[in-house]
Amino acid sequence: MSSTSSAFSAFAVRPAAARQLAGTGTLLRLALRRDRLLIPVWIAVNALMVLSMPGTLDSLYGTPAERADLVRQMETNSSLRAMTGPVFGDSLGALTAWRAGVYAAALAAVMSLLIVVRHTRDEEESGRQELVASGTVGRRAPLTAALLTAAVADAALALLLAAGLSGQGATGAVAFALGVAGTGMLFATAAAVLAQLTESARLARGLTAGLLGAGFVLRAAGDSATADGSSPLTWLSPLGWQENLRPFAAERWWVLLLIAGAALLQGAVAYELTGRRDLGMSFLPTRPGPATGRLGTAGALAWRLQRGGLLGWSIGFLLAGLVYGGMTEGAADLVGDNEQARRIIERMGGQAQLTDAFVASMTGMLGLVAALYVVGAVLRLTGEETSGRAEPVLACAVGRLRWAAGHLVIAFGGAVWILLLAGAGYALAYGKDPGGVLGACLVQVPAVWVIGGAAVLLHGLLPRAAVAAAWGAAGAVLLLGWVGPALDLPRSVLDLSPFGHLPKVPGAEMSWGPLVVLCLIAAVLVAAGLAALRRRDMTT
Amino acid sequence: MTKAITVSGLHKSFGRTRALEGLDLDVESGEVHGFLGPNGSGKSTTIRVLLGLLRADSGAVQVLGRDPWTDAVEIHRRIAYVPGDVTLWRNLSGGEVIDLYGRLRGGLDARRRAELIDRFELDPTKKGRTYSKGNRQKVALVAAFASDVDLLILDEPTSGLDPLMEEVFQSCVAEERDRGRTVLLSSHILSEVEELCDRVSIIRKGRTVESGSLADLRHLTRTSVSAELAGPPDGLAALPGVHDLEVRGNRVRLQVDTDRLDAVLRSLTDSGVRSLTSTPPTLEELFLRHYQKDATASAGAVAP
Numbered sequence: 001m002s003s004t005s006s007a008f009s010a011f012a013v014r015p016a017a018a019r020q021l022a023g024t025g026t027l028l029r030l031a032l033r034r035d036r037l038l039i040p041v042w043i044a045v046n047a048l049m050v051l052s053m054p055g056t057l058d059s060l061y062g063t064p065a066e067r068a069d070l071v072r073q074m075e076t077n078s079s080l081r082a083m084t085g086p087v088f089g090d091s092l093g094a095l096t097a098w099r100a101g102v103y104a105a106a107l108a109a110v111m112s113l114l115i116v117v118r119h120t121r122d123e124e125e126s127g128r129q130e131l132v133a134s135g136t137v138g139r140r141a142p143l144t145a146a147l148l149t150a151a152v153a154d155a156a157l158a159l160l161l162a163a164g165l166s167g168q169g170a171t172g173a174v175a176f177a178l179g180v181a182g183t184g185m186l187f188a189t190a191a192a193v194l195a196q197l198t199e200s201a202r203l204a205r206g207l208t209a210g211l212l213g214a215g216f217v218l219r220a221a222g223d224s225a226t227a228d229g230s231s232p233l234t235w236l237s238p239l240g241w242q243e244n245l246r247p248f249a250a251e252r253w254w255v256l257l258l259i260a261g262a263a264l265l266q267g268a269v270a271y272e273l274t275g276r277r278d279l280g281m282s283f284l285p286t287r288p289g290p291a292t293g294r295l296g297t298a299g300a301l302a303w304r305l306q307r308g309g310l311l312g313w314s315i316g317f318l319l320a321g322l323v324y325g326g327m328t329e330g331a332a333d334l335v336g337d338n339e340q341a342r343r344i345i346e347r348m349g350g351q352a353q354l355t356d357a358f359v360a361s362m363t364g365m366l367g368l369v370a371a372l373y374v375v376g377a378v379l380r381l382t383g384e385e386t387s388g389r390a391e392p393v394l395a396c397a398v399g400r401l402r403w404a405a406g407h408l409v410i411a412f413g414g415a416v417w418i419l420l421l422a423g424a425g426y427a428l429a430y431g432k433d434p435g436g437v438l439g440a441c442l443v444q445v446p447a448v449w450v451i452g453g454a455a456v457l458l459h460g461l462l463p464r465a466a467v468a469a470a471w472g473a474a475g476a477v478l479l480l481g482w483v484g485p486a487l488d489l490p491r492s493v494l495d496l497s498p499f500g501h502l503p504k505v506p507g508a509e510m511s512w513g514p515l516v517v518l519c520l521i522a523a524v525l526v527a528a529g530l531a532a533l534r535r536r537d538m539t540t
Numbered sequence: 541m542t543k544a545i546t547v548s549g550l551h552k553s554f555g556r557t558r559a560l561e562g563l564d565l566d567v568e569s570g571e572v573h574g575f576l577g578p579n580g581s582g583k584s585t586t587i588r589v590l591l592g593l594l595r596a597d598s599g600a601v602q603v604l605g606r607d608p609w610t611d612a613v614e615i616h617r618r619i620a621y622v623p624g625d626v627t628l629w630r631n632l633s634g635g636e637v638i639d640l641y642g643r644l645r646g647g648l649d650a651r652r653r654a655e656l657i658d659r660f661e662l663d664p665t666k667k668g669r670t671y672s673k674g675n676r677q678k679v680a681l682v683a684a685f686a687s688d689v690d691l692l693i694l695d696e697p698t699s700g701l702d703p704l705m706e707e708v709f710q711s712c713v714a715e716e717r718d719r720g721r722t723v724l725l726s727s728h729i730l731s732e733v734e735e736l737c738d739r740v741s742i743i744r745k746g747r748t749v750e751s752g753s754l755a756d757l758r759h760l761t762r763t764s765v766s767a768e769l770a771g772p773p774d775g776l777a778a779l780p781g782v783h784d785l786e787v788r789g790n791r792v793r794l795q796v797d798t799d800r801l802d803a804v805l806r807s808l809t810d811s812g813v814r815s816l817t818s819t820p821p822t823l824e825e826l827f828l829r830h831y832q833k834d835a836t837a838s839a840g841a842v843a844p
Binding site: 288291 | 594595612619621623626627630632636637638643644665666667669670
């Protein structure tokens with residue numbers, strides 16, 4: 001009774017604001033109900049990665065002397081800094097923040113951007129929002145509910161991280177957790193803005209993920225140039241802010257203000273935009289298309305659907321190649337006179353000249369990211385099938401293999417293409433040894449194809465589970481490749497990833513054996529996936 | 541006359557759900573065949589089997605004389621399909637999609653395409669997401685009617701069309717029939733089926749419960765008769781095949797099995813007929829009779 005009357009009075013006092021947010025609570029519950037699996041899985045993966053770190057690091061660098069040694073090495077090892085950021089202290093907590101911080105923040109960012117787009121633009125694009133909005137739902141309620149859902153997820157993650165790391169020092173644990181969750185909200189609000197600007201959820205997700213990728217590349221470039229995270233390039237990247245918070249090493253709390261301020265600013269922009277537009281419309285409106293079309297084959301259709309995405313990946317890989325190529329020369333100079341740093345980087349890049357090892361680790365990173373491209377491109381098959389768009393195409397004179405072939409050529413050929421572009425950019429900026437650099441990029445292809453082949457097999461066998469399973473496999477490989485080598489994980493674990501079998505060229509001996517075997521595995525996976533696709537029922 | 545589609549004893553299960561349990565369907569070449577059944581009775585599943593998108597668990601299926609699972613592509617060159625819910629690619633215009641479907645089927649009649657776009661009042665320059673439901677259906681309908689094929693498979697194709705467009709659709713189907721093409725039309729709009737179809741099959745819970753020409757089916761059902769008589773009616777209740785008899789003074793309303801109509805009319809004329817209306821059963825009644833079997837059966841089970 002009293003709640004009813006207070007709701008009424010709130011309505012009378014601030015009718016506009018109340019109306020704008022009507023239904024937010026219900027929508028928030030709906031979003032949490034829909035994500036009851038997705039959010040806990042993201043949080044669990046992230047927390048496991050971070051919370052396993054102190055123990056692993058303790059077994060690797062148990063004594064203060066060993067840790068102090070590591071800190072000195074990092075000051076001179078620019079390529080390792082490019083991967084993980086600089087280290088600001090020799091406590092276990094500081095080492096954990098150094099080793100896991102960037103990746104925990106990036107994972108939180110991906111989780112948050114997916115949540116926000118899923119509950120805003122995805123809902124509008126599918127038409128579900130229309131029915132929801134016809135209820136007592138305020139104009140800004142869906143966006144508010146989506147941001148609150150992301151906030152709930154980030155807060156839960158922060159609580160877990162703070163509690164789990166409190167053994168290393170409560171202050172540092174809180175700073176670390178807030179930095180990770182803050183980065184999550186930074187990308188949640190960025191996604192909220194981009195979801196207002198684009199009409200397609202896919203584009204909104206792609207652009208926000210592109211921002212995250214740019215943030216990673218900028219931070220990597222900045223951190224390889226300076227040992228204390230002070231490069232302007234690092235400060236341009238939100239991932240650099242998280243690292244400059246310096247948890248467990250004389251925390252700089254004011255950086256949190258920077259993160260919070262930027263998130264609030266982006267949130268305000270998204271709010272302003274969402275109040276000004278029609279439901280389902282965007283600020284980048286759809287133009288009319290041609291009245292007649294030239295598309296005439298399933299392959300041409302696949303190209304038309306995927307070319308935009310491939311263009312984005314091409315630009316990203318070319319730029320990443322240019323940035324890493326520009327860093328390569330300086331990396332070898334910095335590391336040149338330190339014996340222990342030499343040993344670490346040699347372990348990461350193989351027995352070879354330091355520059356070559358740097359090239360090998362950077363191109364290895366590009367290869368891991370290319371695995372994400374190939375999974376996304378293969379899963380377009382699943383998307384076409386489950387959306388019902390494949391059905392009328394397959395009811396034409398198009399066999400299932402021809403239908404799949406178009407997408408697969410783009411996925412597997414596109415992976416070669418973007419790695420070639422990255423190699424070209426790298427060689428151009430580096431200015432030396434173009435053959436070696438291109439070779440180091442192309443050597444990644446067989447491992448990327450194995451991941452793509454796994455996605456094809458999953459689509460053929462388990463179309464309903466393919467999306468989650470294929471992204472899960474790609475994510476696992478990515479984590480193994482990023483955090484695996486420096487953690488001294490057992491060989492048998494590292495060997496699970498196809499990338500662990502690649503020769504570390506340039507520098508190490510080129511060995512064709514593993515490449516041929518990986519190509520064969522990829523071919524078998526694709527063939528098995530296509531055979532399964534031909535035999536099973538199409539899903540709708 | 542050759543058969544365009546023959547299905548006998550078709551079974552299909554999804555896990556524990558049994559979607560089709562011995563469905564039979566025969567479609568003659570050159571006829572418009574109505575395919576009726578309540579929601580969830582297995583119409584779309586049957587159509588997906590006919591298109592080779594689903595594999596039959598058991599039973600014999602032939603489309604245009606071939607097996608749709610093994611010879612899907614060859615059959616599809618001679619088929620046009622319109623689903624009940626058309627999803628388009630957001631960044632392709634309607635015109636592009638029409639041409640794409642046409643080319644994938646092996647050719648489109650450009651003049652017919654232009655004529656159909658005109659008749660359906662479709663703007664082919666709009667892009668996928670901006671079409672309303674009815675307009676998305678029109679995109680698929682134009683692509684189907686403009687294709688040079690032998691068999692059209694239409695799965696509730698007019699959902700979302702306005703009455704004017706419904707009329708355009710009906711005349712298009714009539715033209716297809718006049719050209720000797722075969723049409724399998726799944727629909728819930730019974731007036732549409734009554735207007736267009738030579739024969740119909742009614743399915744329920746994955747089985748065919750009735751199949752034949754509309755005249756045949758009507759013969760199996762009841763005619764409603766209402767009459768005003770000169771005197772009180774006599775002996776009507778005792779006649780075989782009379783149902784739902786209602787007598788109010790000299791007025792009589794009743795339902796009679798159509799093959800028992802003679803005896804009822806004789807009995808009425810014996811009492812002297814002042815006025816008489818007799819309505820043949822509509823498809824709707826025919827339909828409801830089959831659909832409501834469940835409801836009456838379960839009600840009967842509850843009642844003592």
